[in-house]
Amino acid sequence: MPPRHWANRASASALAIMLGCLPLSAETRTAFDPVLAIPLPEEPPLDLSEAHEPEIVTGTVTPASRPQDPAKQDAAAPLDEAAETITLDIPAVEMPAADPALAPATGPLRAVEPLVPLPEVPKVVITLPPGSEFAAAVVAALPEALTLHRLGERERAAIAAAYQANENRPFWVGAKGWNEAGKRIAAQLGRAAEDALRPNDYPLPVFEASDRDKLASADIRLSALAVLYARDARGGRLDPRRLSKLITPTLHLPSAEEVLSTLTGASDAGAALSAYNPPHEGYRRLKAKLAEMREHLDDTPLVRIPAGPPLKLGMRDARVPLVRARLGLGPSEEPVFDRSTALALADFQKKAGLPANGILSGPTLAALGRPASARGEEDLVAQMERWRWLPPDLGADRIMVNVPEMRVRVLRAGKVVHEARAIIGKPESATPIFSHRMDHVIVNPSWYVPPSILRKEFLPGLAADPDYAAKRGYVVTRTKGGGISVRQPPGERNALGWIKFMFPNEHAVYLHDTPNRRLFSAEKRAFSHGCVRVENPFALADQVLGPEWTHERLKRLIGSGERRINLPQPLAIHLVYNTIVVGEDGQITRFDDVYGFHRLVRQALEQQG
Template sequence: MRRRRLAESVSAAVLGLALGVATALAQGAGNEASTLGLPLPEAPALRILAGDATPPQLDIPAPPELVLDLRPSGSDSAPELAAPLEAGEIVTGAISTTPRRELEEPFLDIPAPELPPVDPALTAKPTPEAEPQLARPTEPLITPPTLPEVVVALPPGLELTGRIAERAEEALSVPRLAQRERADILAAYAANENRPFWIEGKGWSAAGKLLAAQLGRAGQDGLRPADYALPAFEASDKDRLAEADVRLSALAVLYARDARGGRIDPRRLSKMLTPELDLPSATEVLSELAGAADPGLVLAAYNPQHDGYRRLKAKLATLRTDKEEVPSVRIPAGPPLRLGMRDQRVPLVRARLGLGASEEPVFDRSTATALAEFQKQAGLRADGVLSNQTLAALGSPPATRLESDIVAQMERWRWLPADLGASHVTVNVPEFRMRMVHDGKLVHETRVIVGKPETATPIFSHKMEYVVVNPSWHVPPSILKKEFLPGLANDPNYAAKRGYVVTRRGNSISVRQPPGERNALGWVKFMFPNDHAVYLHDTPNRRLFASNRRAFSHGCVRVENPFALADLVLGPEWTNERLKRLIGSGERTIRLPKPLAIHLVYDTLVVNEAGEITTFDDLYGFHRLVRNALEQRS
């Protein structure tokens, strides 16, 4: 019994294995046949003989069968085991594939698996000349459908990205464009994946044309069009297209910075010219231009938008349109000519001014009047005197000289903030005049005294923060060094005799003038702390306001009616009467309701709404410095 159970177990295991193999073969054959379209071979029947037991016989029609014989070779019955099987022992036998015959041994017939019918359309038809082959056909059995044509459109400008990356450095070699701006432009292109900003197809895009057109109009704003000349390029030359795109960006950045006053550095002209220029970065310029519907208008807006600047611009256009031919006359140098003087140059002067000949070479009234009119148009002091400056102006056409003067004045407008403030105070130093604007309207105007030529009033913008009533005056270091120290060296009581208090701290000396009638600051001062230590203030010496040329201070600005100004800047809470009641009661600081913009400007040419030019003396020579700097750059 033990041996029989062992044999039955082995038989069952082998039977399971055989069933698995047969099924896999059947499925594989079916799949292959389905693929190749070949008739399936008949599967052999499986017969298993295990010992001398006679199992029930299943009649399964099948072709020659596979007989699995577990008996030893040459034996008709199960062998007798000499000893019980141990764990790990293997019982071996022989597999017979002989055709089915009548045997007394037990057997198991397994029917062949049923396969699905093969679609005739997928069956490869063998040719008559050749027998069916089991290899997979090389040609596809099913004709693939016709696929639509795929067109890949590259993003605009993608074909220039590589060239822009290669040519950008060379395209950015623009004079006066700093390395920082060049780096910012490269970064802007990198952020745009080196795609062009202004090139579309084989030329400028609509935005690029608008931007290029504005660069071409640079002369209308007193700038040099040659500084922003665009490169020529062939539409088929992609390298030049890439360079042109980057160069246009660079020129636009340069234009924007020049429009804000970047052409010259005022501080290099004079230490008294210290405006804070608002120069835009390349990143700011390109971000604004690239996102604008009309980048030309955006670029033009970097020029000053103030009325004074616009009137100068309109006058410049008129002068260039109405240029007249003037006689070419060379007038020799000589001493200044005034009314009534005789000189052999008088006929030449009259010819240059378009006057008729005179019987005597006398500098008469008609000559002086015509010369004064010429001086006015040329932006010079209209005194009718043939000075060296006037003689130099006569050497060039009047319009040309006046053009350069207007351009220089336009340049100084670029030093001012883009927003002057709805309420602000302006002091025009060459005019000796102060104006206050409140909510866009002129509400106060008065005369002022400014610094002497050797102690010039500085030019800059700031914020007025507070007002001091009954101020003390601390003598600034420059005056202390030039006046008080030499006086104290000669007389220890030099300061005390003049009402000043001297304080010594070690080796340092400070001098202060207490509040009072004789105080140099008067009764009130207007403070906007700055590096020059200047401010607006009252003065005890009011008779100086009667002078036409009021340049008497050490740099500060003296106001003719300071209490009227204080009434305006401090608001309705501090009336003129209330402030005056504080006089003599000790120093008092009053803060403004909010800081007030103040601009110390240097306007030597002013154009009114009617287009008429008013000129003021170049008190400190700042106008000449700016004009010469621009001409040298040209």
């Protein structure tokens, strides 16, 4: 038999054997989990003898002859395909009927309408914070809107940070312009002149309500102007220390954060802004007097005096008749700058805050060209400016030393309970202007000669006479640095007298007694080296030390050695420079500008304007 026929027979036989063995159940060995090493559950035997046995495909093999041994077959003999036929009886497979709904569409696809209508989706409403629509415009306008004269970089950065913290929403505008707070701030800025400030320093921005970019810029500019106004109201227009090293008040300038926080949280933003001006009674009286002065026009006829060289006593000049007419003097026979002209001019200079030397200089000529009311306004404005240098809270209990008035006052609960004459520093050793706190008193004090006096007086004297200090009752001590210290021991001749009132400060000045009490009878009392000498110092001690230390008890300590006594409570002390004071009756009292500080302030304000 050919090999191929033999292979076909073998395959059919193998298939029959395999199909016959299927009903048999094979034994299985117990299986174990390879990780846990525990027997797995036994699987049920596979039984194919049920009635649900699947139908087996059968066939009929019809050989032409019996198969021969393959070894006896001739491999080279041709294959007789007709010799054998294998017929397989494979039943037809019945397929379910096709679903008409799944038949492919013959036309274009159409949207299938849902059998159940979808529910309506509710509308989502998102409410944005008021002013959010300005955010982009605010960010864009910040750099330019904050460019304001005299507004420092620190304040500009703080204002920008305030807007960022507010999500770049405006503070003072809405869709139609200024909101209520913005209107009140703008109105207060417009009234800046009432508080002796310059309205031109706070120009209100102009905008169209329909222009969102302009609205955003206006809001930022109003914030910047409000910050500038608040700082000016607290004394930020001038730096007192640049005017003189002896004017050293501690300014209480508000930060931009404080101003904006205060104004945005106030029920009346305009009133909150106005409150940055000094709250003191002396300032309020000056403000009222300024308003009164502006209501009355000066009817003094102005005489225009041509410029020229300075005029002094005895000089002849064609301008002399004009000067006399301006000063209210009668005509003179000769155009000579005589004594009456010089005296009248010196009086004018004194009232104008100029050096009263009786010389027609350039500044004096300029002052003569302004009406008297203008000069009066400038004086009040300069005095009001110095009130801004004081702390907002002076203290209900305090000591006030008005240097130009040469007077000391003690106030309790805001009322004067003691006042006395004072001796102030000479013009070349002026008493400094500042605020501090008095905390102790020394009875029987020693006086250590200040470096300035040591350098000017004692060193030249010691160079000429080694006993110069000893002859005057002073003790000279060598210091570690190789210098000397000169001390005057306690006693009747001590320059500080029997008691001194201490408030340690950078100028090393204080209030004290003096052995030269006769000097208090003088009208002009600028005699000291800078400290303030007080008349009847033990009466002052009664006021500051309290009832425990009576006048008699203190005097019993005299001559018994240096003794320090602490005040029951530190007491605020203010050394001020008030050359113009308005009384309760509205009358103005003027004091000499003994150190020229008033003139410095007025000139600085004029130059700034």
